[in-house]
Amino acid sequence: MAQKLKKNTAIALGNFLSQFKAEGNTKNPDVLNNNLFYDDFTDLIALSQSHNGWFTPEQVYFAIRSWAEALTEANLNEWLSRYDFSNVQPKTVGLILAGNIPLVGFHDFLSVLISGHKVMVKLSSNDQKLLPFLAKYMISVQPELEESITFVEGKLENFDAVIATGSNNTARYFEYYFKDKPSIIRKNRNSVAVLDGNETKEDLIDLGEDIFRYFGLGCRNVSKLFVPKGYDFKLFFEAIYQYGDIIQYEKYANNYDYNKAVFLMSLFPLLDNEFLTLKEDTSYASPISSVFYEFYDDLENVKERLKNDEEMIQCVVSNNLIENSIPFGQTQQPKLWDYADNVDTLTFLNKI
Template structure:
């Protein structure tokens, strides 16, 4: 297929996914292969919810909705324009995916296929149901992709069972990254590690901006690298407006797994005599670290914005997103961390440049 044909297929996928939205599931007309795949995807969504307790129906539909909005002709054209995809020599690219949020590895899958390569996928056991349906839908749109998409079986164990590949993109923790770096030392690779996102507040945010920040904190229960896990606030910051803005998210405590984490972390912090702020469903703990536990948000105070900028620049290898309002270059608006563009790369590593220039 030409690059234009590949783009066309992913636009069709976007329209298919547009039937499964945060507002609900609505079957539409003139969607290719809907008779074969609409009911199957609907059933798979329910299966994914039962398979992983963190994958609520709302969050799975939110993920599908965001991908539907991303896969438009305009977005694909803007994303792909800088790259010479017509000159790519097809290779086999192995993907080792995380499973912390629904379809977290789809951008890598999309990048490999749309650049003309073959993809060899090792999914996380936590998120193994949705992507195969999407892959089968793409194959129905373009049977040529049947020879380009391969999933490793559940019995295969990560990198040790991956064979006959030319390059790899692997996502994991800082600990697994060391293993990946050793195992894939002889291959072109992108190895992703733990990252966190932060928000910088000035005390001048509107109620609407703070309410939008709740989306950045609580979406996917804070399990994604794009979730805000730490706040930077001015000295003597009054958290009353912040807690008031977060109140609409209070039903989150009714989710048993989230509530268990909230109760556990609160008990540990209290026994350790840490000073806490909390509102019944979110704990605020002053801490210099980035990656806060579930139901906990770290915070740190600052007195000088320029000094804070220097500090965050020095620690940028640990940061995925900075949420702020006209303070930082490449900042993300309040409420937008879980709505990345196709060109917003994980770890700020240009995946398409790697796939077109490095292998």
């Protein structure tokens, strides 16, 4: 199928998703096949939290809005203009998806299809409903896609390449199991923010979005702060106060209580505001409801550290303190050309 048709299908999906917003859904009569899908998707969003307790309507709506904003003609043209898929021989690409945040595997799914390959998807048990629904919508717009999309429940078999996402432990298994196939194996990564004390309250409010969106479950969530020696966290705590309602979610509250208790029993000194703990720690991966921090004397040392640890880091957030860092509040709204782990998925798919 011509890439233009697939691109148009992605645009149609973006138009469909743009109807759904946390502040209220608005049915657009011009959206393709809306009568077949609108009500069912409304119901699916409402039921998502019963399928996965972390997938609250607010978080699902955010993921949907992010994809609606990404899947525009202008964005798709900019993304695809860098590649030539005219010599692609269609292969079957297996996807082993994570389920930590809603639709976390959709970028890989779209990349495989739009590059001219067939996709074979093994869903995470934590996110089994949303992607198959979007696939069904895309097939309704372009029926030829049906032969290019397969969802499997058991073992992946009869595939030519694989993109697998998991923990550092499962990655070792993936690397062994898929050693004879072209592959992208994604491991645990975390995101960090680098502060210098000159941030405004608005900057730190935006940083709160990077910390709390999806309850901190994504690899693009900030889980570690680098702050100058003597940094006063008072303004930080004032800024993030507006996210305090997060403690109303039982699963988050349970994690907060548990992790705080573990820290206190271990006699770790903590900063705490009753919904987030801050712990001084050299690690990057903090538990849910906690952020680690580390003091620095010299920003150049932080830059060197981040360079050395780049395989452990997904995003760096700062006010231009670090080269190629992301502005506060933007980590969970990546562009189509912002690839996970900085591995260009479309270049990989173009070469298999």
